[in-house]
Amino acid sequence: MLAIEIHKQLPEFNLQIEFTVSNNITVLFGPSGCGKTTILRCIAGLTKPDKGRMTLGQNVLYDSNSNVFMAPRNREVGYVFQEYALFPHMDVTKNILYSIKNINEQEKQDFQRLVQLLKISSLVHRLPTKLSGGEQQRVALGRALMAKPKILLLDEPFSALDNNIRIELQDELLSMQQIWQIPFILVTHDKLEAEKLGQQIIYMDQGHQIA
Template structure:
């Protein structure tokens, strides 16, 4: 289980958030600028919170009381950025292998499995500028999973896609989470996407958890959101 209980002072408000997630998908939902991406960056270790704890099982990533902070490279966390952050000077294969420390039989088996599952084997030699939005999304997801993360963070991964591709890749993300069986933490401000993907929903407004809107009362997943 991943446990997050942190505070981080920002320019306009203080991010004050706490939640736990098992091996499923938790969606951080709210308007732009409410602290969703900052939460992901704190979990990844790209930003250091001011107070609190971040733990995965017994491993402590951050604890303000004991002044403990584990750098990102030791957290085994995959991060899929909103713009995918793919390298235009590398082809698809090199992008996916980027950052893999050991090129052994296990890694090659994982690569082949990802190419098959995500249906991108035919793209291996292409460069990024020759890919569609949906193809870029699949390549970015393959690269994140190639590192065999214990947690996957996704920052509005489908926001730039057309409606049909977006629906198709929502299904892909659900399937990949079930196969990998690790926590996925996904950021969105799209209500339909939150409903389609979330096993748990956490509502944010100006850095604080808020009660679920009344329109969500009948939605059959766990909805976080009580203010402190």
């Protein structure tokens, strides 16, 4: 479970948020620029809050009172960025296995299972430039899950996709969460997407939870 209570002064407003996340899909919903992505960045350790506390399971990610700020690489947080952030010079296999330093037999099996679940087995030797937007999104999701995170963060992962592919990937994301049984936090400003995916929806505006 993730527990978060943080404050962060931003140029436009003061971000002040408090919530907990269990093993489900939690959606951060609100207009662009309301602080949703900043929350993900704080959880991942890419942005430091001004004060507050965050815990993931038994691990303290951040505690301003105790001066604790866990390095991003130690947080066991998966992050799927809005622009996918795949390495253009690496094929699908190398992108997905990027975080794995010494690949053992179990990880080879995990990789094969993952690419089958994501329906990208036939794409493993392709470069990202040879993939469609939906295929790139599947690879980005695979790379994040291959690292066996304790939580997965998704920043508007389907916003650049056409409607049919978006619906298909939304359905697949619901299935993946059931298989992995870890918290997923997804950012969107699409109300239909929020209602379809969110077992918990946090409505935001100007850095605050409004419902």
